[in-house]
Amino acid sequence: MSAMSQTRTAAGPRTDVLLDVRGVRKVYEGRGRSVEAVRDLTFTVARGDLVCVVGPSGAGKTTLLKCIAGLLAPTSGEVVLEGESVDGPPPGMAVVFQEYGRSLFPWMTVRKNVELPLKQKKLPKARRAELVHQALSAVGLDDVHGAYPWQLSGGMQQRVAIARAIAYEPHILLMDEPFAAVDAQTRADLEDLVRSLWQRLGVTTLFVTHDIDEAVYLGQRVLVLSSSPTVVLDDVTIDLPAQRDQLTTRSSTRFTELRGHVFEQIQRAKQRSGASVVE
Numbered sequence: 001m002s003a004m005s006q007t008r009t010a011a012g013p014r015t016d017v018l019l020d021v022r023g024v025r026k027v028y029e030g031r032g033r034s035v036e037a038v039r040d041l042t043f044t045v046a047r048g049d050l051v052c053v054v055g056p057s058g059a060g061k062t063t064l065l066k067c068i069a070g071l072l073a074p075t076s077g078e079v080v081l082e083g084e085s086v087d088g089p090p091p092g093m094a095v096v097f098q099e100y101g102r103s104l105f106p107w108m109t110v111r112k113n114v115e116l117p118l119k120q121k122k123l124p125k126a127r128r129a130e131l132v133h134q135a136l137s138a139v140g141l142d143d144v145h146g147a148y149p150w151q152l153s154g155g156m157q158q159r160v161a162i163a164r165a166i167a168y169e170p171h172i173l174l175m176d177e178p179f180a181a182v183d184a185q186t187r188a189d190l191e192d193l194v195r196s197l198w199q200r201l202g203v204t205t206l207f208v209t210h211d212i213d214e215a216v217y218l219g220q221r222v223l224v225l226s227s228s229p230t231v232v233l234d235d236v237t238i239d240l241p242a243q244r245d246q247l248t249t250r251s252s253t254r255f256t257e258l259r260g261h262v263f264e265q266i267q268r269a270k271q272r273s274g275a276s277v278v279e
């Protein structure tokens with residue numbers, strides 16, 4: 001409890017650690033075979049930060065996120081959220097997964113889908129209605145409260161999933177490659193939506209992607225993961241202006257430098273791990 005109140009009262013956002021991932025290692029055991037998905041991940045996320053985690057497919061990003069979300073127990077190491085060790089889904093967290101098709105209940109309207117976690121939170125009806133309305137409005141879906149998810153496009157379904165997450169008013173929002181399955185234009189719109197929601201609501205966000213450009217465009221910080229066995233290669237501060245837009249930001253010199261830097265880290269690590277296999 002004392003650790004929790006300490007983080008709550010810490011003065012600057014830089015020192016106010018919300019999420020502390022300490023030496024997380026995950027080995028999947030099964031059928032006489034073990035897979036070391038994550039070797040050693042250590043980093044912190046400050047309250048109010050927007051951190052992207054980028055790494056190649058199979059690097060263990062989903063594994064990491066599930067450990068943070070309390071859906072999977074690390075083999076060793078620890079995840080601490082707001083001063084409390086995570087050993088099950090923590091109450092102050094919302095997760096948006098890649099597979100929007102499977103994350104919404106098809107038999108419930110959009111409104112009911114967004115409202116469901118609020119019922120579990122035992123909020124009174126009027127407050128639930130208010131939060132649902134605000135969240136759907138914030139993601140640009142004022143007109144579809146009564147629709148069913150399957151009546152909506154993939155991009156709109158993912159907006160519903162984001163609305164559900166923010167309506168819950170989480171202390172931290174985790175997103176696992178949420179836009180990997182939508183078309184390029186929709187993806188750009190959703191990226192801008194994430195940044196504008198983050199700027200407006202100030203919700204601490206951990207966004208996982210395999211896409212280097214997406215990570216640099218979105219993040220205030222980018223954690224670069226190696227391929228498996230996974231470690232943190234670099235922690236890059238993204239010193240791009242706070243106001244970003246798809247055209248200007250992505251064509252700026254600094255953006256090109258930053259993505260080049262991240263790309264190089266990942267390539268070098270691949271060569272190193274390739275070399276160790278040969279040895």
Ligand code: ADP
Pocket residue numbers: 028029030035036037055056057058059060061062063064228
């Ligand atoms: P990413 O999300 O970065 O693509 P994952 O976390 O899904 O990576 O997977 C990391 C590694 O762990 C991969 O080699 C994958 O095959 C393995 N893996 C993931 N889930 C399981 C599981 N339930 N059982 C065994 N191996 C798994």
Ligand code: MG
Pocket residue numbers: 061062063176177
């Ligand atoms: Mg994944």
